Amino acid sequence: MTTSGDPVHHSPKATDGLRLRARLRYLYHGTQPNAVKFRLMVIVVDLAIIGFFIAAPILKQAGWAFYLVDAFIALILGLDLAARAYAYSDIRDWLRKPIVWVDLMVLATxxxxxxxxxxxxxxxxxxxxxxxxxxxxxxxxxxxxxTRVEEVTRAAAALVTFIFVTTGFVYAYFRGKAEGINGYLDALYFTVATLSTTGFGDITLPGNWGRVISIVIMLVGITLFIRLAQTLIRPGKVRFPCPRCGLQKHDPDAVHCKACGLLLNIPDEGS
Incomplete structure (x- = not known):
């Protein structure tokens, strides 16, 4: 039993665990150059893995070599997710994030x-x-x-992701079943033609479910495309939280908060 003034002694294993968590927090959340370089490396590896995912339908022809790379990528993603979870202060809060569940779903596949x-x-x-x-x-x-670059990037990411996820779905479930869909490029061609409502009609999905899927592709695709166009056309905003109501984004020349009317003092870009 220890009193409030007694030093707290940790076992060697506990001390090593604290050091590891501190190191991971430094790498994943720090602003120092070494931490930024580490995260840049993580992003580059992620982009390479995404490129592998895009080319996966074609690379599967490589046989066992493809599955060997697949297992190696699973190891990398598993370690990355485990490190992020350990570096996070509240694991339960971390698990509530939709992005985490998306990554766990990817890891499961x-x-x-x-x-x-x-x-x-x-x-x-x-x-x-x-x-x-x-x-x-x-x-x-x-x-x-x-926030303009961030909004455009997020909107473009949503559209590009939808195109390739839909292409993969069409390729996986309709290859050889729908006339004209014999390869990945055929599925991509159908997705883009349907999303843009061009509808050449040379490739169509069979049955009522095929029509329903085509309608969903058109509706969701047009919505995401309009969202991207809006982020490109509408005036950009700056991130300046309102002290009273908490509204995060305002027009660069805003004098009052449009939600509560509080007088704002948004710094100029040059200041």
Whole structure:
């Protein structure tokens, strides 16, 4: 039993664990050059993995070599997720994040390829989770003061992710069943033609479910495209939390908060 004034002694294992957690927090959340370089390396590796996911339908022809790379990527993603979880202060709060569940779903398709083979197209969600992660914006996005680049990037990521996830779905479930869909490029061609409502009609999905899927692709795709166009056209905003109501974004020349009317003092870009 110790009193409040007695020093707290940790076992060697506990001390090593605290040092490891402190080191991981430094790497994943720190602002020092070494931490930023580490996160840049993580982002580059992530982009390479995403490229592998995109090319996976073609690379599967390599046989056992493909599954060997698949297992290696599963190891990398598993270690990365474990490190992020350990570096986070509250694991329960970390598990509440939708991005975390997306990454866990991607990891599951890698760990259990035999059972989740038809869900391999969900791996492309990794692109969306990367460009919406705090790690990405603490590393890349910290160079941008306003939110315009962030909004455009997030909107473009959502559209690109939807295109490739839908392409993977069409390829996985309609290859050889729909006339004209014999390869990945055919599925990509159908997705883009349907999303843009061009509708050449040379490739169509069979049955009522095929029509329903085509309608969903058109509706969701147009919505994401309009969202991207709006972020490109509408005036940019700056991130300046209102002290009274907490509204995060305002027009660069705003004098009053448009939500509560409080007088603001937004710094000029040159100041």
């Amino acid at each position: 890698l760990l259990f390829p035999a059972w989740l083979a038809n869900f391999g197209f969900l791996r492309l969600l990794r692109f969306w989770s990367l460009l919406n992660s705090d790690l990405f914006w603490r590393t890349i996005g910290r160079k941008f003061d306003d």
